[in-house]
Amino acid sequence: MSQQSVTMADVAKAAGVSRTTVSFVLNGRTESSIPETTRERINQAARELGYRPNAAARTLASKRSSWFGLVTEIATSPFATDVIKGAQQAAWKDGNFLLVAPSDDEPGMDQRAVEKLLEQQVGGLIIATTWHRQITVPDNAKLVPCVLVNCFDADGEFPSIVPDEIGGGYAAAEILARAGHTNIGHITVAMGIPAQIGRQTGMKQALRDHGIEPDDTKIVPGDGTADSGYHGTQALLSQTDPPTAIFCGNDRIAMGAYDAIKERGLRVGEDISIVGFDDQEILAPHMRPKLTTIALPFEELGMAGVSLLNQMVEGSPIENRQITIGCPPRIRSSVAMHGQR
Known part of the structure; x- marks a missing residue:
């Protein structure tokens, strides 16, 4: 096998990891939580196979560091568009772009959605649910900074934004x-x-x-x-x-x-x-x-999620692991003073 024909997929197979993990290591993505032993194994496999990075691909990857990925049940909820709207507004304000991957209750769907976003070299991830609940976060979401919106994980490993x-x-x-x-x-x-x-x-x-x-x-x-x-x-x-x-x-x-x-x-x-x-x-x-x-406050949840993700990507310390967003009253006509007709 010539050096020119060796691909990241070949390195991934030799190292026993995913192609995305190889991509993160060989492209120098230091913000991900990949163990040092895994990094060394990937680099050794690349050296032994004679892997040579494609300069154009590396340039493209560096340009995509300002992209964030959002995983949400977009197809099944009337609220998902509000989360996306808020996240999009906050991302664009800081010069970032949002890639959206839909998910549903199908087993493994979240992991596949995250993997597709990671392949696009996103700089961070938001996982948003349409109703407030505890979730199990896919292991591959640990490769980049990740924020949970309208949900939380059992161990509090990931920072979250939830309604009050x-x-x-x-x-x-x-x-x-x-x-x-x-x-x-x-x-x-x-x-x-x-x-x-x-x-x-x-x-x-x-x-x-x-x-x-x-x-x-x-x-x-x-x-x-x-x-x-x-x-x-x-x-x-x-x-x-x-x-x-x-x-x-x-x-x-x-x-x-x-x-x-x-x-x-x-x-x-x-x-x-x-x-x-x-x-x-x-x-x-x-x-x-x-x-x-x-x-x-779905829009506000999305905006706060992106704001927190920005902090993580920039390396700022996160003091509050779970942030609550207020739920404002909408006063209309279904309440009257008691005893007055």
């Missing part, structure tokens, strides 16, 4: 308490996920701060769907002392709550006040009455 679920739940309950409601129901999103735990925790804290003792009999487990909102509201309104206001765990739950309230001949915002969560663009502003809700 507790603060959002607090804001939702406070809107109702300030409107004079003391008998407040809650229909949760799926039990056990960070959104459910955080929003319910924040709600209870706000009630206590306003002198209202939380009542667990007014909390109905839901699953994030309109159907669970409908049935949860029916259950709450069938109680001996039904609530005068309901905090719905998301906007779809609120949509189901509207149906249950109207079916009983009651009026949203007059007889029963409703607060949602998400500020889903295709729902909240178009419901009648328009839904007061708490916004999930």
